[in-house]
Amino acid sequence: xxxxxxxxxxxxxxxxxxxxxxxxxxxxxxxxxxxxxxxxxxxxxxxxxxxxxxxxxxxxxxxxxxxxxxxxxxxxxxxxxxxxxxxxxxxxxxxxxxxxxxxxxxxxxxxxxxxxxxxxxxxxxxxxxxxxxxxxxxxxxxxxxxxxxxxxxxxxxxxxxxxxxxxxxxxxxxxxxxxxxxxxxxxxxxxxxxxxxxxxxxxxxxxxxxxxxxxxxxxxxxxxxxxxxxxxxxxxxxxxxxxxxxxxxxxxxxxxx
Amino acid sequence: xxxxxxxxxxxxxxxxxxxxxxxxxxxxxxxxxxxxxxxxxxxxxxxxxxxxxxxxxxxxxxxxxxxxxxxxxxxxxxxxxxxxxxxxxxxxxxxxxxxxxxxxxxxxxxxxxxxxxxxxxxxxxxxxxxxxxxxxxxxxxxxxxxxxxxxxxxxxxxxxxxxxxxxxxxxxxxxxxxxxxxxxxxxxxxxxxxxxxxxxxxxxxxxxxxxxxxxxxxxxxxxxxxxxxxxxxxxxxxxxxxxxxxxxxxxxxxxxxxxxxxxxxxxxxxxxxxxxxxxxxxxxxxxxxxxxxxxxxxxxxxxxxxxxxxxxxxxxxxxxxxxxxxxxxxxxxxxxxxxxxxxxxxxxxxxxxxxxxxxxxxxxxxxxxxxxxxxxxxxxxxxxxxxxxxxxxxxxxxxxxxxxxxxxxxxxxxxxxxxxxxxxxxxxxxxxxxxxxxxxxxxxxxxxxxxxxxxxxxx
Numbered sequence: 001x002x003x004x005x006x007x008x009x010x011x012x013x014x015x016x017x018x019x020x021x022x023x024x025x026x027x028x029x030x031x032x033x034x035x036x037x038x039x040x041x042x043x044x045x046x047x048x049x050x051x052x053x054x055x056x057x058x059x060x061x062x063x064x065x066x067x068x069x070x071x072x073x074x075x076x077x078x079x080x081x082x083x084x085x086x087x088x089x090x091x092x093x094x095x096x097x098x099x100x101x102x103x104x105x106x107x108x109x110x111x112x113x114x115x116x117x118x119x120x121x122x123x124x125x126x127x128x129x130x131x132x133x134x135x136x137x138x139x140x141x142x143x144x145x146x147x148x149x150x151x152x153x154x155x156x157x158x159x160x161x162x163x164x165x166x167x168x169x170x171x172x173x174x175x176x177x178x179x180x181x182x183x184x185x186x187x188x189x190x191x192x193x194x195x196x197x198x199x200x201x202x203x204x205x206x207x208x209x210x211x212x213x214x215x216x217x218x219x220x221x222x223x224x225x226x227x228x229x230x231x232x233x234x235x236x237x238x239x240x241x242x243x244x245x246x247x248x249x250x251x252x253x254x255x256x257x
Numbered sequence: 258x259x260x261x262x263x264x265x266x267x268x269x270x271x272x273x274x275x276x277x278x279x280x281x282x283x284x285x286x287x288x289x290x291x292x293x294x295x296x297x298x299x300x301x302x303x304x305x306x307x308x309x310x311x312x313x314x315x316x317x318x319x320x321x322x323x324x325x326x327x328x329x330x331x332x333x334x335x336x337x338x339x340x341x342x343x344x345x346x347x348x349x350x351x352x353x354x355x356x357x358x359x360x361x362x363x364x365x366x367x368x369x370x371x372x373x374x375x376x377x378x379x380x381x382x383x384x385x386x387x388x389x390x391x392x393x394x395x396x397x398x399x400x401x402x403x404x405x406x407x408x409x410x411x412x413x414x415x416x417x418x419x420x421x422x423x424x425x426x427x428x429x430x431x432x433x434x435x436x437x438x439x440x441x442x443x444x445x446x447x448x449x450x451x452x453x454x455x456x457x458x459x460x461x462x463x464x465x466x467x468x469x470x471x472x473x474x475x476x477x478x479x480x481x482x483x484x485x486x487x488x489x490x491x492x493x494x495x496x497x498x499x500x501x502x503x504x505x506x507x508x509x510x511x512x513x514x515x516x517x518x519x520x521x522x523x524x525x526x527x528x529x530x531x532x533x534x535x536x537x538x539x540x541x542x543x544x545x546x547x548x549x550x551x552x553x554x555x556x557x558x559x560x561x562x563x564x565x566x567x568x569x570x571x572x573x574x575x576x577x578x579x580x581x582x583x584x585x586x587x588x589x590x591x592x593x594x595x596x597x598x599x600x601x602x603x604x605x606x607x608x609x610x611x612x613x614x615x616x617x618x619x620x621x622x623x624x625x626x627x628x629x630x631x632x633x634x635x636x637x638x639x640x641x642x643x644x645x646x647x648x649x650x651x652x653x654x655x656x657x658x659x660x661x662x663x664x665x666x667x668x669x670x671x672x673x674x675x676x677x678x679x680x681x682x683x684x685x686x687x688x689x690x691x692x693x694x695x696x697x698x699x700x701x702x703x704x705x706x707x708x709x710x711x712x713x714x715x716x
Contacts, residue, residue, distance in 0.1 A: 067699045082707035083714075106700065118711045120684060123704060205671070 002026070002054070003061045005084065005250025006075060008041045008068040009033060011104030011132070011217060014244055015048040017059070018251035025251075027052035030243055037068035045074070061254030065246050067105065079253050081246045082110055082121050088249025089213050090116040092240040097209035100199060100228065100236070101245070102218035104132045109203040122205050130198040132218040134170075138191055141171050142184060146221075149188050153223030156189030170194075189223065196227035208232065215239035260286045262327065264558065267567035269322040269527050269593065272307060278325055279306045290331055292342050292547045293349075300345065303338040304330065310337045314390065317693050322590045324530050324569060328554040335551050336533055339376070339542045340421055346374045346543070347423040352489055355422075356540070357412070357446070358439050359431035359458060361609030362627040364540045366479060366620075367429070369502025370486050370494065376543040378412035378446075379439065380536065381421060391692065393418070400445060407438035407663035408584055408692065416450045425451065427489050429482055433458035434633040436665060454485050458627065461634025468628065475624035483620075499619035505545055507612050512552045513538050514610070516559055521600045522650055524570040525562040526555065528589040528599040532582055535602065538609040570598035575712045578647040578655040580640075580673055581605055584690040587697055588658065588705070595709050600650035603643040607631040632665060636672050644680055654712045656705075657687040684711055 001021065007014040010033065017027040029048035034040050041064070049055060056062070056074070064075035065084040072078075081101075089099050090112060099110040107124045124130040139146040153159075160177060162170055170191075177187055212234055218224050219242035229236045239245050260283055270278065282304075291301040307330070310318050315337060323329060346353050352373045356363035360379065367375035381393065393414030397403075400417060402410040415421040428451045430443040435458050447453040456478045462468035483494045513534055520526040534552060541548035562568070575597040582604045583589060589599070608630035614622040631639045647655065655677050659670040674687040686708040688701065697705075 067703060080703050080707040080710055082703070083710045106703075117714050118707070121707060121711070123688075123700065125689065 001060045001255060002058055003063065003251045003254030004045065004048075004059050005088075005247040005252070005254065006041060006045055006062065006064050006066075006072050007081065007084070007244075007247035007250060008037050008064065008066040008071050009081075009103060009246075010067050010106075012243065013037070013040050013044045013066075014247040015045050016244055016247040016251045017048060017052055017054065018248065018255070020255040025244075025248065027054070028241075028244055028247075033068070037071040038073070041068070041072040042074060045072070063250040063254040065250040076254070079250055082108060083118055084246040084249035084253060085215065086110050086112055086116070086118045086249065087252050088245040088247070089215055089239055091248070091252060092245075093211060093213050093237065095211040096213045098203070098206075098212045099245075100203060100212065100214045101216040102130075102132055102195075102199060102214075102224070103216040104136075107131050107199050107202065107216075109199070109206060109208075111206045111209065120206050122202050124198075124202060130195060130202070132216065134195060135191065135218065135221070135224075138170065138174060141174060142178070142187065144184060144188070149192070150220075150222035150224070152185045153189040153192050154226070156183070156185040158186050159193050160186050160190035162190050162194045189227075192221075192223045192227035193231070196224065196231040199228065200231040203232065208234070210234055212236045213239050215242045215245045217243055260289075262286050264326045264328075264561075267525065267562050267569050268325055269569050269590075270325045271322055272311070272319040275307045275323050275325065275330070279330060282327060282330070286327070290334070292335065292338065292544050293345070294546050294550070303342075304334045307333065313337075317587070320587050320590075320693075320696075321529060322527065322594070324527050326555075326558045328551070328558040329526075329530050331554055332530060332533060332551050335544075335547065336537075336542050342543050343374065343376055343422045352426045353423050354486070354489075355425035355428045355451075357428065357430040357443055358435050359456065359608070359627060360539050360606050360630070362623045363429055363431065363456065363482065365502055365506045365613065365623055365626075366482055366499070367486065368505070368541070368545050369499050370490050370492055371498075372490060372492070373486065374543050375540055376422060377540045378415055378422065379409055379442075380540060381412045381415040393421070394692070397442075400449070402438075402441060402445065404662050406441065407436065407660050407665075409436065409439050409663075410442055412439075413442045413445050416446050427454065427485060428452065429454045429456060429485070431456045431458045434460040435630075436632055436663075438663060438665075454482065456482060458630075458633060461628055461630070461638055468625075471628060472621055472624045475627060476620045479620045479623065496619055499623075500615070503613045503615060503619055503622060505549070507615065509541065509545070509549055509552055510538055510610060510612055512549075512556050514612075516552065516556050517602075519556075519559040519563055521598075521602070521646070523559075523563050524568040524572060524574070524598055525559045527569050527593060528579070529586055530555070531599070531602070532586065532589060532604065535604050535606065535610065536582075539606060569593075571596070574598040575709055576600045576651055576653045578602070578643060578652040578677075579604075580643065580655065580657045580677075581659060581670070583658040584660050585693040585697065587693060588690065588701070591697055591702075592656075592705060592709070595706065597709055597712075600652050601643055601646035603631065603640060605631045607639070607642065636669055636676060640673065640676065644677070647677075647681060652681070652683060653715065654684045654686065654708060655681070656708070657685060659687070659689040661689040661691045684708065684715075 064072035364375040393411040396414030397410035459471040578601040
């Protein structure tokens with residue numbers, strides 16, 4: 001049976017088509033969500049199906065997830081990204097008990113039961129501090145592509161200590177550091193440390209149990225992975241497909257019905 | 258006069274459906290409901306089509322779902338009418354007394370004086386949420402209380418506007434062991450708008466000796482209140498009048514307790530109406546006698562529903578406890594829409610819900626009721642009653658909704674969440690709630706949806 005999971009996130013829309021008999025993802029697609037999530041969800045879904053030579057009729061179940069999950073009106077059902085991420089990541093990483101998910105607008109820590117169900121979760125508060133958009137905002141302020149952050153932070157010799165993670169105040173502070181000729185590498189590494197500390201403080205509201213898996217778009221940033229390991233003091237692995245965990249979990253949820 | 262009207266089978270209805278229901282109620286029945294009874298003047302009718310609430314600004318109500326009984330219509334009509342009622346009280350020469358900060362006991366004293374109407378400006382915190390307007394919050398911000406403080410700052414905005422309630426004849430403000438944000442509201446009111454009679458509130462006693470001393474302290478404070486009210490009204494308070502005031506307050510508290518049991522155990526009334534009922538124990542929406550009628554009408558409706566086996570929420574709905582009232586009432590509608598129901602609540606007003614002992618000297622009994630207040634002691638003591646009900650009614654999860662900016666929420670919510678987890682071993686969702694917008698924000702929706710998914714997966 002084929003099922004589709006569509007994760008309409010704040011930054012990207014992700015689609016996974018999953019074949020439960022072969023237990024494999026047969027097609028995936030990732031594209032920016034933009035300002036029209038309803039249209040984009042349909043478009044990205046159609047493109048994914050077309051790329052795999054499939055029509056909507058070939059799919060047994062379509063499950064939507066993500067912050068704009070209600071926008072995917074063509075889906076048969078919806079599930080929150082917390083449940084979907086837990087399902088997807090656990091399938092890829094059977095030993096996983098703790099998931100750290102830093103996405104565009106949210107960061108979440110999800111604790112799983114030994115059987116893989118959601119036991120508890122925490123999310124960031126309403127402001128952007130502690131999310132991927134924080135890094136993107138600062139990347140724009142620094143004029144450095146976000147994709148370079150991981151590599152640059154690895155060259156840091158003396159990460160700066162930021163006094164605030166408020167996006168607005170951090171921007172002001174960073175501009176002062178730039179004016180004081182502080183190296184970009186040290187600023188970026190400092191940012192990673194500050195963000196990691198914030199997320200780890202949130203994680204400690206739960207009991208962090210290994211294996212810990214890092215997912216979400218920010219998990220593609222090697223510097224963040226290193227900073228998280230350091231702040232948490234335990235091994236942290238990157239999810240097999242950091243962008244696709246929730247969409248994959250939604251597709252799996254489609255096979256369970 | 259016997260008027261033939263029977264409620265439709267119990268269910269929650271949308272605002273538009275609710276308006277249609279109103280049209281079916283006979284005019285003669287509508288005519289029966291007046292505030293300030295036994296007054297029957299035409300100006301005191303308060304049962305109007307729900308659409309009227311939206312026309313006069315309570316636009317947020319259009320997003321909620323309501324109980325479809327006549328008693329619930331009566332409840333909402335009465336609550337929405339409070340501002341008018343207070344101005345009318347002034348016109349008919351009643352003394353309008355603002356009581357602030359203690360959430361319950363002072364209103365019992367004031368209402369014991371014939372011709373006095375007590376109201377809590379604190380309760381104007383509710384206004385921005387029904388009105389879909391930030392005018393009171395913005396006004397408070399102008400005066401120095403911005404987003405970093407609790408929504409109760411709306412009361413400051415209301416004092417500044419001089420148009421939400423008449424300028425009170427007397428303002429009595431409880432301070433001391435109470436909400437920090439609200440103490441700031443009181444200070445600003447005292448500094449800008451009115452003389453204030455201050456009442457010191459002690460913390461919760463930890464032993465009998467302290468209880469005795471604190472009760473005596475409160476009795477002395479309340480005697481100052483009696484003197485001020487006697488000066489205002491020209492009436493000397495007697496023990497008989499005070500005892501009668503206590504009995505009338507207890508009548509409402511008892512009815513409310515019965516309603517809570519019926520609603521939270523048997524699912525016969527929605528959580529939204531129940532929150533409004535619980536808050537009614539603070540100040541009776543400025544009319545104790547008619548509020549008694551409203552609550553007892555609801556109680557009869559609830560009892561009939563139980564007898565008939567009618568419910569407004571399914572029996573197999575997820576059973577939730579809820580701590581601290583949600584700043585956006587839409588959340589209560591939302592969780593019921595998503596297949597959950599409330600079984601236990603702690604809305605920070607325990608002192609307004611406990612029965613006042615009728616065998617003690619009256620002032621001492623009122624003082625003792627204040628020492629049961631939610632916010633004057635530890636979180637553990639605050640939660641004792643809540644936990645008992647949550648266990649009895651087999652709550653499957655608990656929501657702790659903080660008021661964004663509320664200092665006690667910022668400090669206490671996580672403590673409460675951890676304590677409940679340790680005591681009940683059930684999941685707890687803790688988050689801050691912002692004032693209503695056009696819809697529930699996506700992050701809040703995700704939190705609630707995921708929490709309900711989690712609870713469902715545990716069944």
